[in-house]
Amino acid sequence: MKKPVFIIIFLLGLIITLSIVKAVAYNRLSTSGVFVGKVEEEINFYKTQNAILSEELLASSSLMNVAAKAVKLGFTSEKSSLMVLKTSQPLAVKR
């Protein structure tokens, strides 16, 4: 007769313990929403910063930008110096 009583007490104890664990877990999880909100905000902030930096990187590494800077620094493409004159060039021009 002692065995069933022990089992019942054990099961009751287990139920009460699990209920307490559940209550604690739910309590902790429900309040962590604030933390999650902050983390999400931070993730979004970094995502935005990442997108802005990517944009700057792409703009800086574009050929348009590189070519414009090269011209500013004095790099110009080679131009042919060959000239085709259809009429003879005057030796002197009267002003």
Place this chain on the structure above:
Amino acid sequence: MKWRYPFVFITLVIFFLLIIARLFYWQVVKAEMLSELAQSQYSGIIKILPKRGEIKTSDGFPIVANKVSYQLFINPTEIKDKSKTVGILSSLLDMTEASVSAQLLPDRLWVSVKSGITALKKEEIEKIKLPGVGFEEHYKRFYPEASTAAHLVGFVGKNESGQDKGYVGLEGFYDRLLKGKEGYAVELHDALGRPILSKRSGNTGGSDGGSLLLSTDRSVQFLVEQKLKDGIEKYGALGGMVGIMAPNTGDIIAMVSFPSFDPSKYWDFDESLFKNPFITNTYEPGSTLKPIVMASALDAGLITPQTKCNICGGPVRVSDYDLHTWNDKYYKDTNMIEVIQHSDNTGMVFVALKLGADRMISYLTKFGIGALTNIDLEGETAPSFKPRDAWYDVDLATTGFGQGISITPIELLTAFSALANGGKIMQPRVVTAFENSNGEVLKIQTKVKGAPISEKTAKIMTEILVNAVEKGEAQWTRIKGYRIAGKTGTASIPVKGHYDPNSTIVSFIGYAPVDKPRFVMLVILEKPTSSIYAAETAAPLFFDIAKNLLSYYGIPPSE
């Protein structure tokens, strides 16, 4: 006294029955409605907008990407000092005070004031801490190379319901793949509206758009744009276009046309500029079609390079029409090599008449003329041939030298690639691979479109075209040391039933190096004013670009 007990008992029973009935009403009859009401109080559906995919050139650089932009909105009920808010916003947003003020109607809770605000400007406004002013984040198209390849990539506008939609070019052709799929997420909040971690569903049914990896070489595209711009200016042309293809794969290395538009400000441009003329404009190809007709006759065994033209001593009369050469010079008993070298119209009439209408139509069809090339760009057109019954002798004769037949530049480029690729035509394509939002890459296999001529014919025709470059009217501009196959084309423009004598469409098509061609290129200039001849306009531009390409690919001279 006895009645009191039953009375209290019955009263309590009735009272409890009423409670049970009420509970039944709320918990059973109205359960669904209450559940929905509760859910709407503590949960919200968040629409997750997908990020549009990028378009990357062959070096992996995104020529079309996304950038963060903000929409400024105002809640007029929260504004404390209206005139101050209006004054600050109008100066920072470069708007008039009247236009800002007009939107701040007190009966509204949310008013959009301006969109497309940069992150920098947003920070500047946020620092002032104006009450009732907020921002909403969006992604919009960003073009690091500005309007480079505008006709190729197209642009993103809005559809009837105000959603992003790709138009023309790649944005139009691959719109469904690029735009991705909208997703939804359910988020539960606590009494203060804060999100609860354990009760958030993931993004259901949504995904970001896939990216496109192009065959287009960014450096070549950039180079060709600069060269074409200079060429149009130098030769006083109305416009121009250049297409470069890898003949062994059908990959489009570069495709440029001017006048063009800026995809980031497409609304500032006329709609007619959105079409990519390289795949939509039809023109009479003139002499650039001669190699195709000549290759057809060679392949059919009707002529050999040494065949002599017995009608080339003067103008040829066909169905009451006298057909002349472009410079009215005639070469009696000229052979087929010289016909191409001199771009001899009478010689091509000889070839066309030998070929006959049926074989001409059959070969041109095999070369893909008169049908869409099915390039992966939106808006391609292709004029079809007139019915066989409507082909008269004069039509056959003029087709021999590329007049009286209309084609698109992409059709000609694709057809010509057969000569450079051992007689095989590859399916032209711009996209070589797709990349999904998880980074998985799916490569697209190259496809043989057809083989209109044999490898032997292609080799013979190549030698004839090399001779044309080295001894033809454009020899002065050729690149010494390199064997390049090519042909000039000066086409008249049909206007109201006759040809305009003062304006032409000049072109040059060719490939190099002939032993193992890396590229086939077509250069077209519309109505140049410095000269109406291709040898003096399109040809030097072709060789200028070709010289740069040979150097870019590290191909040494062969001679």
